[in-house]
Amino acid sequence: MDTSAAYVRGDEQLHEQTRARLxxxxxxxxxxxxxxxxxxxxxxxxxGQEPDFEVRSADFATDPxxxxxxxxxxxRFADSPSSATALACARWIAAHTTAGCRSAVREQWALGNGFINRSHLETREQLDEAARALTGTPEAAELALTVLLYNAGKLRANFAFDDLNAVLTASALATLAGAHRNEAIVLALRSFAAFGSRSLTTEHAxxxxxxxxxxxxxxxxxVMDVCLNGLAVSVPFDGQGELLRRLAQEAVESAPGNHMFRFRLxxxxHLCADHDEAxxxxxAALALLARSGAFSRELLLEQYLVKRDAIQEARLRAAREAEHEGRWQRQDAANADLERAMHRSSIRAVELVAVFTSAIAFAVGSLQVTLSGTLKLRERLWLLTALGAGLAVFALLIVGGTWLITRTRTRTRR
Incomplete structure (x- = not known):
């Protein structure tokens, strides 16, 4: 019996059973x-067999x-998280996916497996070697794009912003990808790198x-998710939260069932300090994630729960700060009332002293005029009247001047 023929029949039987079960x-x-x-x-x-069927969508919920x-x-990536596996995956995608879903499948697997295997980074020399292995092969640009995205996914997951920008713009893989470097996913990854880098400008990002x-x-x-992710982890800039909120809302409206878009929103x-809405x-993102078939559900669940704890902590901190701010405002108001009361008391005291002083001066002067001298009664009365009027004017000048000065200061404080 021909052993190779038996193996072929066995492989065919396995693939038939695979398709039947799916x-x-x-x-x-x-x-x-x-x-x-x-x-x-x-x-x-x-x-040891690769799937031998055609993939026509990138839908986790309905496409077995x-x-x-x-x-x-x-x-396969767990066994060997290298560019060689990414290249094998790229070739499978090229041969077994329809044109309508190919980009979505490539992005899902390259970025997703890059995220999972983010601890297995390759050196620039290894990436250049992967590019040299592709040079001159059919569809080299498209295959290079998949390998490039896989390694970009690792760098993105590690927040290696400058390294990511260098790989996407100046590596041999990027050069080999050619016109594919202008695809939306590459531009999105470059924006992610630019937002996080401190050597590139926010305007460029x-x-x-x-x-x-x-x-x-x-x-x-x-593409949208990478863009939103870049905004979320960006070096802070004016309007960051508002821009992220506007774009995330657009993303949610375009795909209401996408748990990641809800998470970005x-x-x-959270960045806008709207903790209840966050x-x-x-x-909602957690509920959508529970019903999804995402291959990295556990990792995403951990990420979402960490963010939820951060939001709750910020919400509690904001409530405490609001309470403390209210207490300070009430204390400031009480202090201001006390200051105004003391100010008014000081003014009244000055006025009282002026009046009291005038009264004493009038009394002393009246006694001197009344008890001594040879003036006639009418002359003494005129003298007392003049003395009283002068002291009254003096008192009025003191009271009026005090009122004018304190009124000006009160207006300045307001």
Whole structure:
């Protein structure tokens, strides 16, 4: 018996069984679909066989073929998180996906597996070697793009902004990708790098963001998410929170069921100190994540819960600060009332002293006029009247001057 023929028949039988099992779960709920797809992917991986079917969408919720291929390549990347695996994946994508979903599948697997395997960074020399291995091969530019995105996904997950910008703009892989460097996902990653870098300007980052966002308007997905992610982790700039909130709201409206867009919107409200609204959208993101078939659900769940704790802590801190601010305002108001009362008391005291002094002076002067001298009664009365009038004018001048001075100071304080 021909052993090679037997192996071929065995492989064909395995692939037929694979397709039959996946067809059988079309229309099932996400949990059953994911379970069966995972079992099939495990069997293919253990047998050393790549999936031999066509992927026509990038839908985790309804497409068992995409989910099965996704689980399979996740295992391959876990075994060897290198550019060589990314190249093998790129070739599979080119051969087994339809044109309509190819970009979405490439972005999902390259960036997603880059995020998962972010601790396995490759050197610039290794990336250059991967580019040299591709030079002269058919579809080299498209294959280079997948490998480039995979490594960019690692750098993005590690917030290596300057390294990410260098790989996307000056590496051999970027050069080999050619015109693909102008694709929206590359522009979005460059904007992410520019927003986080302290050597690139915010204006440059926003220009890249605008170009990427405009290109992704009719295809919401990873491009929008990378753009929003860049804004969220950016070096702070004026209007950052408001811009993120506006764009995240646009993303949510374009894809209401996308849990990541909800998370980005929650982050935007958090930056704008709108903590109650941030919690609303964060809880919505958690609910959507629980129903999704995202391959990195556990990692995303941890990220979302950390953000939720941060929002709650900020909300509690804001409430305490508001309470303290209220106390300070009440104390300031009480101090101001006390200061005004003391001020008025001081004024009244000065006025009272002026009047009292005038009264004493009049009394003393009256006694001297009355008890001594040879003036006639009428002359003494005129003298007393003049003395009293003079002291009254003196008192009025003191009171009026005090009122005028204190009135001017009160207006200045206001």
């Amino acid at each position: 067809v059988a779960v079309v229309g099932s709920d996400a949990a059953d679909l994911g379970r069966v797809a995972g079992e099939v992917a495990h069997r293919l991986h253990e047998s 073929f995409f989910v099965c291929a996704d689980r399979y390549w996740r295992r 926003r220009d890249l963001l605008d170009r990427a966002w405009a290109a992704a308007a009719d295809r919401p997905g990873h 929650a982050t935007a409200h 919690l609303v959208h964060l809880d």
